[in-house]
Amino acid sequence: MKFVFPALFIWCPVIALFGQQGFEVGGGVGVSYYIGDLNTRFDLTHPGPAATGIVRYNLNDRLSAKFGINYGFIRADDQWSDNAFEKRRNINFKSHIAELCSQFEFNFFPYVHGSRDNYFTPYLFAGLSVFYFNPYAVYGEDKTPNLRDLGTEGQFKGEEYPTIDRALVYGGGLKFDLNEAWSINFELSLRRLFTDYLDDVSTVYPDMDDVQGARGTFGDIAVLASDPSIPDQEGKKFGFEGRQRGNSKDNDSFNFFTVGILYYFGNLKCPKIITN
Secondary structure: OOOHHHHHHHHHHHHHHOOOOEEEEEEEEEEEEEEEOOEOOOOOOOOEEEEEEEEEEEOOOOEEEEEEEEEEEEEEEHHHOOOHHHHHHOOEEEEEEEEEEEEEEEEOOOOOOOOOOOOEEEEEEEEEEEEEOOOEOEEOOEEOOOHHHHOOOOOOOOOOOOOEEEEEEEEEEEEEEOOOOEEEEEEEEEEEEOOOOOOOOOOEOOOHHHHHHHOHHHHHHHHHHHOOOOOOOOOOOOOOOOOEOOOOOOOOEEEEEEEEEEEEEEOOOOOOOOOO
């Protein structure tokens, strides 16, 4: 407790400065979308599930700080594409996403819980996140090991891309009161990533003999995952060494659309300071 009260005395003036608008806690569900080398045309017809947990502190009726923990499932398959090259390339992937994020929100209108006049507002937000991903693929009835561990673009062991990375988070939404305690939020959150390997596709096809030798007992599945392309009439695949496999100049992205329910706890009460 000796650490709690000093912390309250430090933060209470800051909270008072911003108007003591109070905390909200809640969660939500929705859908997740992937954009990248296996979805170059922004196809939104194959979403995955998403869920979020939310803690928000309303600094005043215009500004809020929000912290979230998010889950999403993303996927894509070249067979969903109308592009002949992508169909023959025949790559697919799936991945679970786990994310921690923080963001600041700006309300277009004054927003005060319990107010008859200021009970809803559209808002914009921006922030940062850290997320985990680990793509895998399915060919026939067989699920591959994690694609990262197969070196599908010729990565040496120990030099594979990281599965924990950071992102810029931005977007907008609409929030309004259901009553003085409960509110509902509709939110679209977008991300700018610093990796192009969300889908395990980025650069060029490797030398398949090198992939086979480097991955030992996983050599056969590594070769298949590197080049699952559909053979031509002569039985040849097109994944020869150095041929373009993805576009490394345009990073991947994942995005969420969620509907959340939040409970408002009111103002944080500061302890009275006794001077005697």
